[in-house]
Amino acid sequence: MTTYSHSKLSTFEQCPLKYKFGYIDKVETEIGESVEAFLGKRVHESLEKLYKDLKFQKMNSLKDMLAFYNEEWTKNWNDGIVIVRDEYDPENYRKMGEKFITDYYNRCTPFNHTRTIGLETQNFVDINGYKIHVRIDRLALASDEVYEIHDYKTSNTLPTQSKLDQDRQLAVYAYGVKTMYPDAKKVKLIWHFLAFDKEMSSERTDEQLEKLKGDVLESIKEIEQCKEYPARESTFCxxxxxxxxxxxxxxxxxxxEKKAKEFLKDDGVKLVNLYASLYHDVKLKEEKLEEVREELVAYAKQHDIEVVFGSDMKVSVKSYPKLSFPKKEDKERKAFFDAVRKIGLWDKLAVVDVYELAKMINNKEIPKELLAILEKYVEKGETVRVSLRGK
Ligand code: SF4
Structure with a gap:
C-alpha cells in the first residue's frame, strides 16, 4: 500500500511533474539542498535537542543552544548547498538561524508550560486503508486531555489566520493525534513562525476532520488516476x-554548459534571439501604426473628408454610431439578458464563451459529473502557444 504525507500531496498539487520525478521515478539529482532547507533542518534539530534534554532534566542555556546550532551548521555545511538569492551569503542564513533560536528561547523559557510527549514523531495514521505519515515537531500535553501540536516554521512569510484555519498539514496531524490518543478532548494546532517570533494557533472540529479525510482521499484519488504529470510553473520552480x-x-x-561561442550556435538560442528581435520590431510597428491611425482620423476630421489619398493607396476614415451594452461585471447584465430573451432574440444572439469554457475544463474547475455531460461535444486536439518572456 502506497503511503502518503502532507508534503507528498502538496508536491503533486504544486507540480505533478515534480511529484513524478521525486516520488515515482525517484530521480537522484546533483543539485544540492537549498540553504533554506539546510537552515530549517539545523533549527529543527536544535529545538529537538532543547526539549529532548529537558526530558532528562537538563536545561540548556541559550549559549549552549547557539553553540550546538553553530557546531551542527559547520559540521553539515558543504559546497553543494544552493543559495538562490545572490545578494545573501551563508553567513546571513546562519545568523538568521541564531536569531530564530534566540527569539524562541527567550519567548518560551523556562519551557514548562506543557509536557512534551513526542519529538519529531514518526507515525502513520490510517485513512480508508491509506497510510498517512504524521511527523510532529513537538507533541505536548497542555493538560490531561488537551494536546498541542507544535510546528516550527523558518520561512520568511507569515500566513493569514484564515490560511492556518484551512491548513491541511497540522489538521492531518490532529486527526492522527485523535486516533492515537482517543482521550484527546482538544487538539490545539500551534505554529511558531520563527522569522517573526510569532506564535499562531488554530483548532479543528470533529466535523472538519471528517471533511479533511474526504479531501485527502480525493487528492490521493487524483494522484492515482493521473497519467500525464504536466509541468506546472510557479514560484516553487x-x-x-x-x-x-x-x-x-x-x-x-x-x-x-556550452562555451560562449557554442552557445550562440545552438539552434534554439538562435531561434529565440531571432524571434525576440522580430517580436520587438512588430510591437514597435504596431505602436507606430496606432499613432498614424490616430493622426489620420484627426486629419480627416480637420479637413472634413472621409478618404485620405496617398501615392498608391488611399485610406477611408469613416465613423459609425457606437452601441455599448452592460458588460460582464455590470449589475444590469442579468436584466439585459432577460430583456433579450423577452424580445425573442436570445437563441439567435447568445453564444457560449468557448474560450472560457476550455479554460475552466483545463483548470479542472468543472466537477467531473457535470463535465461528463459535456464530454461528447468536446473535440480534443492540441494547440501550441508561443510566448516570449524575460529569463
Ligand atoms: S521546475 Fe517547476 S515545473 Fe519543472 S518540475 Fe520543478 S516545479 Fe515542476
Missing amino acids: EWCEFQPLCPLFRHKFEVE
Missing part, C-alpha cells in the same frame, strides 16, 4: 531540484 530534467528549464541547463 526557483527551488526545484529537478530543473535540469524539466521541459521548462532543461534547455537552459543544456546551453549553459
